[in-house]
Amino acid sequence: MNAEILAQEGYFSISVDDAPVRQLFPGIRVRPLWRGPNGAKAAVLEMDPGSSFPRDDVHSPGPEEVYVVAGVFNDGARDYPAGTFLHAPADSWHVPASEVGCTLFLFYPEG
Template identity: 45%
Template sequence: MLNMDFSQKVVIRTAEQEWVPSPAGGVLRKPLAREEAERGHATSVVRYEPGASFQRHEHPLGEEILVLEGVFSDETGDYPAGTYLRNPPGSGHAPFSKDGCTLLVKLHQFDERDQSTVRIDTTGTPWLPGIGGLQVMPLHEFEHEHVALVKWPPKEVFRNRPVTPS
């Protein structure tokens, strides 16, 4: 297991991390959190070299992707940098990248009842005002889960506001 105690603060300098080969040739990873070697809960930065692909596979508890660089593709389309993808539990695909790409990927972290497929171009989606100087871009909600991008201005400090019972 890697960084699975969520009560502990973890700082990972991904620029200093080595790329680790995945089971698919030309697909490399920088693991951020992982439950087991090739299954279960995982969060990674993933790089597809030009022409790299994975065979078709399923995601029992979903997959969440933010395309950081390049174009990520599967049989449902081509997704350029800035695209947020959410593939629901039980979904499957055969991903590839013609020219290469870098992704943030989260696996096996959904409620099995959340069956929403989401595709958002975050480069054209407006930011909303948040607490202090923060800006927020909501991406998905399901019951108690709220997924969003948060833009932090320089020198902003997180101010945790206590929740007042109603």
């Protein structure tokens, strides 16, 4: 790997497998990957088959961006298969669920 790239301030990498795992709800785990100085953050969310959030997931103070890496994600209204990108604006909400299980990449551009 290029040493100049690695020497750039703020350049960061982590393997998902090395990220700490925290259970949010039964069958739903989050792996925090990165947090920026302005509060932006990235994470991977893993949902087991048949799991769902027990309450609304409200996006505040900023938006949430989701990329469905594997499986099928449901936002409470429709299914989104792997390869789908979703942008949820600030103050929007949904009720995450997955019949078959899914892995999501989450990005929060604002803290």
